[in-house]
Amino acid sequence: MSYDKDEYEKLISTSPLFSLDKEKQRIAYKREALKMVEYLYCYLMAINAVKYEAFSVEIVDTAKRCIENYNPEAGHFINYFSAAWKQTYGHLVGKELVKDTFGGMHFTEEEARNFRKYMRLAQTKGFNTVSSEFDERVADAMGITIAEVNSLRSMINCKPTSGRYINDEGEEYSFIDQLDSGVYADSDILHFETAKEFLDLIEITFDQLQERQKPMLAMLITSKIALLTNEDDKLLNFIRKKTFFDGEVFEESLKRGEQIQAKEIAKRFGVVEASASRTWKSFKEKIETTRKNE
DNA sequence: CGTAGAGAGATGACCATGAT
DNA sequence: ATCATGGTCATCTCTCTACG
Known part of the structure; x- marks a missing residue:
């Protein structure tokens, strides 16, 4: 069975669901x-059935959870x-990967932390x-x-995301908060139009700032959105x-594969x-x- | 199995300084 | 003059292990 992405996208966005009174x-x-x-399920299948088919239960769970917690604002x-x-999928894949790759291997938190510190030190020294x-x-x-160093490196790179998408009160984070938690929509799911809208908003706001604030904020913003552009030329050219x-920060973020911390930029x-x-x-x-105000 | 404590970031309060 | 920004200190929050 084949699914039409555009069709489901339309069904989702025109659904009357959120204008109905739940009670x-x-x-x-x-x-x-x-x-x-159902639409959401089919939508994901349209995007990549091979990749997501095995996770139908999780897809349905996630869909239900999202419907429950969504705030139209x-x-x-x-x-x-x-x-x-994206986050749920990341967790699922992460679990599998850890099981396959590191089964039986154990490092203390101390060792992992030390390794991170070495990495950071080396990076700041330009090694x-x-x-x-x-x-x-x-x-x-x-x-x-x-060999253990290599394992440590891989383990650290596939760290489970701790940034949560929905907090305890069931409030979801907005698009911009997603930047903070490092949770991004999959680049093959992310809508160019949505991202564009969002980036324009950032630009308008940015342009209104005092000059003295701009250089640092440019770095902060760039580091936070750099990974968003993953393999998407259209989006990249736009950004x-x-x-x-900030080109420099952008390249650096991609090279590291993670956000440059605000602390470091500061x-x-x-x-x-x-x-x-x-x-x-x-x-x-x-x-x-x-x-x-828009 | 539950919990204390560490690490690290976020942020509130208060004050000084700078931009407009 | 007034509002924005920055520094400092203290405190809160979140997550993760080690330990009892």
């Missing part, structure tokens, strides 16, 4: 919710679902962290074998033209970590304001 129109709501689950439902699914020389040195320093785009600008954190926080608030 007063229970039957209609239930009917639409059921349909929605936060953006498009399809995007909300995409991000949630190549994927060379055999680096491996040898770390192995020597930590008193473990080179490159943005006023907040240091480069000679400001205190708390300051960068606050700058980012108030910027997010400004984005919200811009969004409401």
Whole structure:
């Protein structure tokens, strides 16, 4: 059976589900919710049936959870679902990978932390962290074998995401909060249009800032969205033209495969970590304001 | 199995300084 | 003059192990 992505996309976005009153129109709501689950399932199948077929139970669970917790204020439902699914899928794959690759192998948290520290130190000093020389040195320093160093590296790279998409109160994070938790919609799920809308919003807000704030914020923003563009040339070309785009940070983020921490960026600008954190926080608030005024 | 404690980031309070 | 931004300190939050 083949699925038509555009068709399901349309069905999802035009569904009357979220305009129904959950209590007063229970039957209609239930009917639409059921349909929605089906649409979402078919939508994922349309995107990549081979990849997702084995996870139908999880897809349905995620869909139900999303319908339950979705707040229309936060953006498009399809995007909300995409991000949630990406995270769930990441967990599932991560579990499998850890089982297959590291079955029986154990490192203490201490060792993993030390390894991270070595990595970070080497990176800040500009050393190549994927060379055999680096491996040898770390192995020597930590008193473990080179093979174990490699395992540690892989384990750290496939860390389970701890950033949650839905918090305890059942409130979901908005698009921009997803940047913080490092949860991104799969690049093959992410809508170019949605991302574009979002990036425009960032740009408008950014352009209104005082000049003194811009350099650091450009770095913060770029580091946070760099991984979003994963293998998507269209999106990448779009981002490159943005006023907040910082090429250097972008390249570096991709090279590392993870966000450059706000702390590190703050240091480069000679400001205190708390300051960068606050700058980012108030910027997010400004984005919200811009969004409401649009 | 539950929990204390560590690590690390986020942020609130308060004050100083800078931009407009 | 007024509002935005930044520094400092203290505290909160979240996650993850080790330990009892």
